[in-house]
Amino acid sequence: MIPPTPSTTKKPTTTTTMKTTTRSSFDIGCFFEKTDVTLADGSTRRLDLLQVGDEVLVHHPSGRIQPSSVLTIFRHQRSSVRLLDIYTTDQQYPLRLTPSHSILTRKSHNKQSSFHYDLASEIQIGDFVFSSTFQSLQVTNIQEVLLLNQTISTPLTFEGNVIVNNVIASCYATYSHQFMHLLTTPIRYWYQLGTFPQLNTFIVNAIEFYSKIN
Numbered sequence: 001m002i003p004p005t006p007s008t009t010k011k012p013t014t015t016t017t018m019k020t021t022t023r024s025s026f027d028i029g030c031f032f033e034k035t036d037v038t039l040a041d042g043s044t045r046r047l048d049l050l051q052v053g054d055e056v057l058v059h060h061p062s063g064r065i066q067p068s069s070v071l072t073i074f075r076h077q078r079s080s081v082r083l084l085d086i087y088t089t090d091q092q093y094p095l096r097l098t099p100s101h102s103i104l105t106r107k108s109h110n111k112q113s114s115f116h117y118d119l120a121s122e123i124q125i126g127d128f129v130f131s132s133t134f135q136s137l138q139v140t141n142i143q144e145v146l147l148l149n150q151t152i153s154t155p156l157t158f159e160g161n162v163i164v165n166n167v168i169a170s171c172y173a174t175y176s177h178q179f180m181h182l183l184t185t186p187i188r189y190w191y192q193l194g195t196f197p198q199l200n201t202f203i204v205n206a207i208e209f210y211s212k213i214n
Helices: 177-183 185-193 199-213
Strands: 036-038 044-046 055-059 065-088 095-097 101-106 116-119 128-130 136-157 161-164 167-173
Touching: 036 055, 055 136, 055 161, 065 185, 095 101, 095 167, 116 177, 128 167, 136 161, 136 167, 136 185, 167 177, 177 185
Parallel strands: none
Antiparallel strands: 036 044, 036 161, 055 065, 065 095, 065 136, 101 116, 101 128, 101 167, 128 136, 161 167
16 A cells, blocks of 8 residues: 555645646556556555456446456566556546656546547546546646656556556556557457467567667
8 A cells, every 4th residue: 555645635625636747658547566456356556466367446447337357567667667547536546657648537627528638647636537446537647756666567468457555547648548458459369369469568668678778
Protein backbone atom coordinates (compact mmCIF):
# COMPACT_ATOMS: atom_id res chain seq x y z
CA MET A 1 0.00 0.00 0.00
CA ILE A 2 1.18 3.55 -0.68
CA PRO A 3 1.27 5.73 2.45
CA PRO A 4 -0.02 9.26 1.90
CA THR A 5 2.52 12.01 2.43
CA PRO A 6 1.92 14.45 5.27
CA SER A 7 1.64 17.39 2.88
CA THR A 8 -1.08 15.82 0.75
CA THR A 9 -4.72 16.82 1.10
CA LYS A 10 -7.76 15.50 -0.70
CA LYS A 11 -9.59 18.83 -0.71
CA PRO A 12 -9.56 20.23 -4.24
CA THR A 13 -10.09 23.77 -3.00
CA THR A 14 -6.74 23.78 -1.18
CA THR A 15 -4.70 21.59 -3.51
CA THR A 16 -2.32 22.65 -6.23
CA THR A 17 -2.22 20.33 -9.22
CA MET A 18 1.40 19.67 -10.13
CA LYS A 19 1.62 18.48 -13.69
CA THR A 20 3.70 19.34 -16.70
CA THR A 21 2.44 19.39 -20.25
CA THR A 22 5.66 18.30 -21.89
CA ARG A 23 7.15 14.83 -22.05
CA SER A 24 9.82 13.05 -24.01
CA SER A 25 8.96 11.55 -27.38
CA PHE A 26 8.77 8.09 -25.85
CA ASP A 27 8.01 7.63 -22.15
CA ILE A 28 7.66 4.18 -20.70
CA GLY A 29 4.35 4.17 -18.85
CA CYS A 30 4.00 1.96 -15.82
CA PHE A 31 2.66 1.73 -12.28
CA PHE A 32 4.52 2.12 -9.00
CA GLU A 33 5.68 -1.38 -8.02
CA LYS A 34 3.79 -1.37 -4.70
CA THR A 35 0.44 -0.63 -6.37
CA ASP A 36 -2.39 -3.02 -5.38
CA VAL A 37 -3.90 -5.11 -8.17
CA THR A 38 -7.44 -6.47 -7.70
CA LEU A 39 -7.57 -10.25 -8.09
CA ALA A 40 -10.49 -12.28 -9.45
CA ASP A 41 -11.72 -13.13 -5.93
CA GLY A 42 -11.86 -9.45 -4.95
CA SER A 43 -8.71 -9.49 -2.84
CA THR A 44 -5.64 -7.46 -3.75
CA ARG A 45 -2.00 -8.27 -4.37
CA ARG A 46 0.91 -5.92 -4.65
CA LEU A 47 2.15 -5.51 -8.21
CA ASP A 48 5.69 -6.55 -7.34
CA LEU A 49 4.26 -9.84 -6.02
CA LEU A 50 1.96 -10.47 -8.98
CA GLN A 51 2.84 -13.41 -11.24
CA VAL A 52 2.06 -14.44 -14.79
CA GLY A 53 -1.07 -16.60 -14.76
CA ASP A 54 -2.67 -14.86 -11.77
CA GLU A 55 -6.38 -14.20 -12.24
CA VAL A 56 -7.24 -10.52 -11.95
CA LEU A 57 -10.36 -8.44 -12.53
CA VAL A 58 -10.65 -6.49 -15.78
CA HIS A 59 -13.20 -4.28 -17.53
CA HIS A 60 -14.68 -6.10 -20.53
CA PRO A 61 -15.74 -4.01 -23.59
CA SER A 62 -19.33 -5.12 -22.92
CA GLY A 63 -19.19 -3.22 -19.63
CA ARG A 64 -18.83 -6.24 -17.36
CA ILE A 65 -16.17 -6.61 -14.70
CA GLN A 66 -14.78 -10.13 -15.11
CA PRO A 67 -11.71 -12.28 -14.37
CA SER A 68 -8.80 -12.53 -16.77
CA SER A 69 -5.31 -14.01 -16.64
CA VAL A 70 -2.12 -11.98 -16.47
CA LEU A 71 -0.36 -12.75 -19.75
CA THR A 72 2.95 -11.14 -18.83
CA ILE A 73 4.38 -8.40 -16.64
CA PHE A 74 6.74 -5.77 -18.01
CA ARG A 75 9.21 -4.47 -15.43
CA HIS A 76 11.70 -1.65 -15.93
CA GLN A 77 14.40 -0.40 -13.56
CA ARG A 78 14.91 3.37 -13.49
CA SER A 79 17.48 5.54 -11.70
CA SER A 80 14.75 8.17 -11.42
CA VAL A 81 11.11 8.26 -12.44
CA ARG A 82 8.43 10.96 -12.40
CA LEU A 83 5.05 9.73 -11.16
CA LEU A 84 1.60 11.19 -10.52
CA ASP A 85 -0.43 10.45 -7.40
CA ILE A 86 -4.12 10.57 -8.33
CA TYR A 87 -6.54 10.79 -5.40
CA THR A 88 -10.27 10.16 -5.69
CA THR A 89 -13.34 10.13 -3.48
CA ASP A 90 -13.70 7.01 -1.30
CA GLN A 91 -10.04 6.15 -1.84
CA GLN A 92 -7.60 5.96 1.05
CA TYR A 93 -4.46 5.77 -1.05
CA PRO A 94 -3.72 7.34 -4.44
CA LEU A 95 -3.07 5.59 -7.70
CA ARG A 96 0.60 6.20 -8.46
CA LEU A 97 1.64 5.88 -12.09
CA THR A 98 3.70 7.55 -14.81
CA PRO A 99 2.10 10.53 -16.58
CA SER A 100 2.01 8.71 -19.92
CA HIS A 101 -0.11 5.81 -18.65
CA SER A 102 -3.82 5.69 -19.55
CA ILE A 103 -6.80 5.55 -17.20
CA LEU A 104 -10.48 4.98 -17.94
CA THR A 105 -12.10 8.36 -17.32
CA ARG A 106 -14.99 10.70 -17.98
CA LYS A 107 -14.45 14.46 -18.15
CA SER A 108 -16.16 16.59 -15.51
CA HIS A 109 -17.36 19.31 -17.89
CA ASN A 110 -19.56 16.94 -19.90
CA LYS A 111 -21.95 14.90 -17.76
CA GLN A 112 -23.33 13.15 -20.83
CA SER A 113 -19.96 12.17 -22.29
CA SER A 114 -19.04 8.52 -22.51
CA PHE A 115 -16.02 7.13 -20.72
CA HIS A 116 -12.74 6.70 -22.56
CA TYR A 117 -9.04 6.28 -21.81
CA ASP A 118 -6.96 9.39 -21.15
CA LEU A 119 -3.29 9.72 -20.30
CA ALA A 120 -2.77 10.41 -16.60
CA SER A 121 -1.12 13.73 -17.53
CA GLU A 122 -4.40 14.86 -19.14
CA ILE A 123 -6.65 14.07 -16.16
CA GLN A 124 -7.78 17.05 -14.10
CA ILE A 125 -9.30 17.53 -10.68
CA GLY A 126 -13.06 17.06 -11.02
CA ASP A 127 -12.81 14.38 -13.71
CA PHE A 128 -14.18 10.92 -12.99
CA VAL A 129 -12.43 7.55 -12.98
CA PHE A 130 -14.04 4.16 -12.37
CA SER A 131 -13.76 1.62 -9.56
CA SER A 132 -13.78 -2.19 -9.57
CA THR A 133 -17.59 -2.04 -9.35
CA PHE A 134 -17.68 0.53 -12.17
CA GLN A 135 -18.69 3.24 -9.73
CA SER A 136 -17.70 6.79 -10.71
CA LEU A 137 -14.98 8.23 -8.48
CA GLN A 138 -14.22 11.93 -8.76
CA VAL A 139 -10.58 12.99 -8.87
CA THR A 140 -9.94 15.24 -5.87
CA ASN A 141 -6.20 15.76 -5.96
CA ILE A 142 -3.20 15.18 -8.25
CA GLN A 143 0.37 15.41 -7.00
CA GLU A 144 3.67 14.91 -8.81
CA VAL A 145 6.47 12.92 -7.17
CA LEU A 146 10.00 12.07 -8.24
CA LEU A 147 11.45 8.79 -6.97
CA LEU A 148 14.97 7.42 -7.30
CA ASN A 149 16.08 3.85 -8.04
CA GLN A 150 12.64 2.45 -8.72
CA THR A 151 11.20 -0.53 -10.53
CA ILE A 152 8.07 0.38 -12.47
CA SER A 153 5.80 -2.34 -13.83
CA THR A 154 2.67 -3.01 -15.81
CA PRO A 155 0.77 -6.29 -16.25
CA LEU A 156 -0.75 -7.22 -19.60
CA THR A 157 -4.18 -8.84 -19.87
CA PHE A 158 -6.01 -9.92 -23.01
CA GLU A 159 -8.59 -7.15 -22.42
CA GLY A 160 -5.83 -4.54 -22.19
CA ASN A 161 -6.75 -3.20 -18.76
CA VAL A 162 -6.39 -3.98 -15.08
CA ILE A 163 -7.81 -2.65 -11.79
CA VAL A 164 -5.13 -0.98 -9.68
CA ASN A 165 -5.76 0.73 -6.33
CA ASN A 166 -9.45 0.22 -7.14
CA VAL A 167 -9.21 2.22 -10.39
CA ILE A 168 -9.68 0.80 -13.89
CA ALA A 169 -6.51 1.57 -15.83
CA SER A 170 -5.09 0.61 -19.20
CA CYS A 171 -2.19 -1.79 -19.63
CA TYR A 172 -0.75 0.68 -22.14
CA ALA A 173 1.00 4.01 -22.23
CA THR A 174 2.65 6.63 -24.46
CA TYR A 175 0.04 6.42 -27.23
CA SER A 176 -3.76 6.08 -27.15
CA HIS A 177 -5.24 2.98 -25.52
CA GLN A 178 -7.19 2.09 -28.67
CA PHE A 179 -4.09 2.30 -30.88
CA MET A 180 -1.93 0.27 -28.48
CA HIS A 181 -4.64 -2.35 -27.97
CA LEU A 182 -4.86 -2.85 -31.73
CA LEU A 183 -1.09 -2.85 -32.11
CA THR A 184 -0.60 -5.51 -29.42
CA THR A 185 -3.28 -7.87 -30.77
CA PRO A 186 -0.81 -10.46 -32.13
CA ILE A 187 1.33 -10.16 -29.00
CA ARG A 188 -1.63 -10.82 -26.73
CA TYR A 189 -2.66 -13.87 -28.76
CA TRP A 190 0.91 -15.20 -28.70
CA TYR A 191 1.05 -14.82 -24.93
CA GLN A 192 -2.38 -16.39 -24.50
CA LEU A 193 -1.40 -19.43 -26.58
CA GLY A 194 2.04 -19.66 -24.99
CA THR A 195 3.57 -20.04 -28.44
CA PHE A 196 6.72 -18.00 -27.89
CA PRO A 197 7.89 -18.06 -24.26
CA GLN A 198 11.01 -16.05 -25.17
CA LEU A 199 8.91 -13.25 -26.66
CA ASN A 200 8.73 -11.36 -23.36
CA THR A 201 12.49 -10.80 -23.12
CA PHE A 202 12.64 -9.63 -26.73
CA ILE A 203 9.77 -7.14 -26.27
CA VAL A 204 11.15 -5.72 -23.01
CA ASN A 205 14.61 -5.27 -24.56
CA ALA A 206 13.08 -3.63 -27.66
CA ILE A 207 11.05 -1.19 -25.52
CA GLU A 208 14.11 -0.33 -23.41
CA PHE A 209 16.23 0.27 -26.50
CA TYR A 210 13.60 2.42 -28.22
CA SER A 211 12.99 4.52 -25.10
CA LYS A 212 16.70 5.32 -24.76
CA ILE A 213 17.24 6.45 -28.36
CA ASN A 214 14.17 8.75 -28.43
